Amino acid sequence: MTDTPARRRFSRRALRALAWVTGGLAFTTPFVALSASPRVATAEGAEGSRPVIVVRKITRRVVVHAAPETPPVRYVYVDGSSSGSSGASASSAAVAAPSAPTSTGGS
Numbered sequence: 001m002t003d004t005p006a007r008r009r010f011s012r013r014a015l016r017a018l019a020w021v022t023g024g025l026a027f028t029t030p031f032v033a034l035s036a037s038p039r040v041a042t043a044e045g046a047e048g049s050r051p052v053i054v055v056r057k058i059t060r061r062v063v064v065h066a067a068p069e070t071p072p073v074r075y076v077y078v079d080g081s082s083s084g085s086s087g088a089s090a091s092s093a094a095v096a097a098p099s100a101p102t103s104t105g106g107s
Helices: 012-036 085-093
Strands: none
Touching: none
16 A cells, blocks of 8 residues: 555635736736837827817807887778779789898798
8 A cells, every 4th residue: 555645725815816927917918018019100290299179168159139110001902893994903902011131031
């Protein structure tokens, strides 16, 4: 029979310390790898210049005018007979008030 000595186990303190060290190494390894990699080549002169950012402030003004006074509507009464010359002028005798102008240019 072979007599081999039993392996000695690590204590809890040693296992926790080993776990912290390996966790820290696993966390810092990507950062070390990125800092050790070579930089990407850039065009000459473009390294120090940055694009200029233009900030424009838009101010809107609202101008309020008093409402224009429209003349009162004038009704013109015409004879209601359809015969004769007065019937032909009856449709053209009614006068409509002009529409008020708008500030937007629409109708």
